[in-house]
Amino acid sequence: MKGYRIFLLAAAIFLALSALFYGIHYLIFEDPHHIFIYMLGDFAFLPLEVFIVVIVIERILTRREKQAMLYKLNMAIGAFFSEIGNYLLGDLLKYFKNREEISRHLNVSADWTSREFKRADAFAYNLKIDLDMNKINLEELKKFLSQKRMYLLTLLENPNLLEHDRFTDLLWATTHLDEELEARPDLKNVPKDDLDHLAVDIQRMYDHLASEWLDYVQHLKATYPFLYSLVLRTHPFQENPSATVKKG
Numbered sequence: 737m738k739g740y741r742i743f744l745l746a747a748a749i750f751l752a753l754s755a756l757f758y759g760i761h762y763l764i765f766e767d768p769h770h771i772f773i774y775m776l777g778d779f780a781f782l783p784l785e786v787f788i789v790v791i792v793i794e795r796i797l798t799r800r801e802k803q804a805m806l807y808k809l810n811m812a813i814g815a816f817f818s819e820i821g822n823y824l825l826g827d828l829l830k831y832f833k834n835r836e837e838i839s840r841h842l843n844v845s846a847d848w849t850s851r852e853f854k855r856a857d858a859f860a861y862n863l864k865i866d867l868d869m870n871k872i873n874l875e876e877l878k879k880f881l882s883q884k885r886m887y888l889l890t891l892l893e894n895p896n897l898l899e900h901d902r903f904t905d906l907l908w909a910t911t912h913l914d915e916e917l918e919a920r921p922d923l924k925n926v927p928k929d930d931l932d933h934l935a936v937d938i939q940r941m942y943d944h945l946a947s948e949w950l951d952y953v954q955h956l957k958a959t960y961p962f963l964y965s966l967v968l969r970t971h972p973f974q975e976n977p978s979a980t981v982k983k984g
Contacts, residue, residue, distance in 0.1 A: 808896050809896050809897060809900055809903075810952070810955055810959075812891065812894060812896065812897055813900075813903055813948070813952050814952065814956075814963070816891060816903075816907075817949065817952060819884065819887055820884050820887070820888070820910070821945055821948075821949060822970075822971075822972075823880065824910075824941075824942070824945060825942075825945060825946070825949060825971070825972050825973075826972030826977075827877075827880075828872075828877075828938065828942055829972050829973075831867060831868050831869075831871055831872040832865055832866060832867055832868070833866040833867075833868055834864070834865070834866040838863070838865075838946075838973070839972075839973040839974070841855075841856055841859040841860075842856055842859070842860065842946060842950070842973040843971075843973045843974050844856070844950075844953055844967070844968065844971060844973070845968065846968055848957070850954075853950060853953075853954045856950055857947060857950050857951070860943070860946040860947045860950055861943075861947055863942070863943045863946055863947075865938075865939050865942055865943075867935050867938060867939065869931040869932075869934065869935050870931075872938075874917060874923040874926070874934070875923045875924070877917060878914075878917035878918065878920075878923060881910070881913065881914035881917060881918075882914065882917075882918060884914075885911075885914055888907060888910060888911050888914070889911075891907055892904075892907055892908075892911070902944065902947065902948055902951070903948055905944050906941070906944035906945060906948050909937075909940045909941040909944050909945075910941050910945075912937060912940075912941075913934075913937045913938060913940075913941050916933075916934060916937050917934075953967055953971075966979065969981070
């Protein structure tokens, strides 16, 4: 309400100043015809001026601001995968009974086009994980996530990341899994119903993780070929991932 009153007050002041200057012009030159000619010319140019300032210039500034935000956002996403995401992608994959099927669909290669990425993203979005909860090392997973807890909380405090709904969902899913594991003092003798509950939490996190990873890798392919090259050599969905460059 206060801002609206300030707006009305400013409008009244500017209208009064305009009327004052037109009045001074009339008192000096006593030429209303000349005043109305220029007034009509100003009104005729007003739509074009609004178009240039409000639409064209504002759109250019908004695009630049959005590009700067996306640059910072992708830097944060890249840091997340370096710190947490890449480890979870590879470590959890070995506990999936259907890991061969998953790897076949997500095995990004150098010749992938937008069509292959789109197909893989559709698979990841509807990812069905057959998780062997009897083999997974929940204590090791708990220890890893607890070590990264402060880092995750720092990311959640980043206002730029909150503009990216899918990545925010990934952060919440990862944080929730960490909280679930932290709330259980004993992860060696977990009842079956509780294992099924944890399996759902892991499934949710990995779904978001795989989808966001594909988006990030596609971004690297378009903007940072040298980082994309490293991902191609090290991602866990290939048979023998290795950072070592091998030609031939």
